[in-house]
Amino acid sequence: MVFGQVVIGPPGSGKTTYCNGMSQFLSLVGRKVAVINLDPANDALPYECAINIEDLIKLSDVMSEHSLGPNGGLVYCMDYLEMNIDWLEEKLKPLIEDHYFLFDFPGQVELFSLHTNARNIINKLIKKLDLRVRACFQFNSSKLFC
Ligand SMILES: Nc1nc2c(ncn2[C@@H]2O[C@H](COP(=O)(O)OP(=O)(O)OP(=O)(O)O)[C@@H](O)[C@H]2O)c(=O)[nH]1
Ligand SMILES: [Mg+2]
Numbered sequence: 001m002v003f004g005q006v007v008i009g010p011p012g013s014g015k016t017t018y019c020n021g022m023s024q025f026l027s028l029v030g031r032k033v034a035v036i037n038l039d040p041a042n043d044a045l046p047y048e049c050a051i052n053i054e055d056l057i058k059l060s061d062v063m064s065e066h067s068l069g070p071n072g073g074l075v076y077c078m079d080y081l082e083m084n085i086d087w088l089e090e091k092l093k094p095l096i097e098d099h100y101f102l103f104d105f106p107g108q109v110e111l112f113s114l115h116t117n118a119r120n121i122i123n124k125l126i127k128k129l130d131l132r133v134r135a136c137f138q139f140n141s142s143k144l145f146c
Contacts, residue, residue: 002131004101006122009138011107015039018138019104020046026100034099036092038121039106040077041070050099051091053081074106078117085124092129101133 005022007015016039023033034050040059045052057080063073081088092101103122105111111118125131 002096002099002101002129004103004131004133005136006103006105006133007136007138008105008112008118009107010109010140013107013138013140015107015138016042016046016104018136019102023047023102032099033102034092034095035102035104036088037104038081038118039104041074041106042104049104050095051088053077056081056084056087071108071110074108075111075115075117078106078111078115078121082117082120082124085121085128088121088125089128092125096129101131103133 007019009015019035023035026033035047036051037045037049038053040053040057040062057077059070059073059077062068062076062080063070066073066076068076095101105118122133126133
């Protein structure tokens with residue numbers, strides 16, 4: 001059985017920062033951790049990622065080849081990942097034995113609502129790999145009190 005966290009939340013809410021901090025914490029307490037970057041808009045990652053969607057598809061290539069803006073490009077990338085879920089499954093398989101997974105997702109809400117490709121990706125992984133994941137929703141609480 002494989003355990004991990006799906007890290008979601010609005011753009012800029014701290015998903016990538018959380019993945020970095022949590023992976024450091026888990027490493028310190030002796031867990032093997034794999035951070036999986038599934039946000040093609042993430043640049044300058046603070047953590048060393050085990051798997052990077054950039055190795056499958058690049059947002060900048062999609063935007064220039066298909067004349068899409070950042071949001072349209074992101075939807076395209078997530079559709080592409082959903083269609084090529086076997087690529088991700090193959091990359092995850094060698095880590096399943098002993099790693100805890102942290103999935104760093106994009107923040108755009110349409111990937112989970114209007115388009116459901118990000119949700120579909122999570123559901124497919126759960127079924128294919130028998131993943132046990134918790135959703136970790138990041139929210140910038142300071143905006144509530146200012
Ligand atoms: N003060 C404060 N800043 C934070 C915290 N978490 C993240 N940040 C800062 O907020 C900014 C955005 O953080 P990211 O981790 O890139 O947020 P994200 O949700 O991954 O952003 P996207 O990938 O663009 O959706 C960065 O400048 C971080 O340094 C926090 O807990 N407190
Ligand atoms: Mg991020």
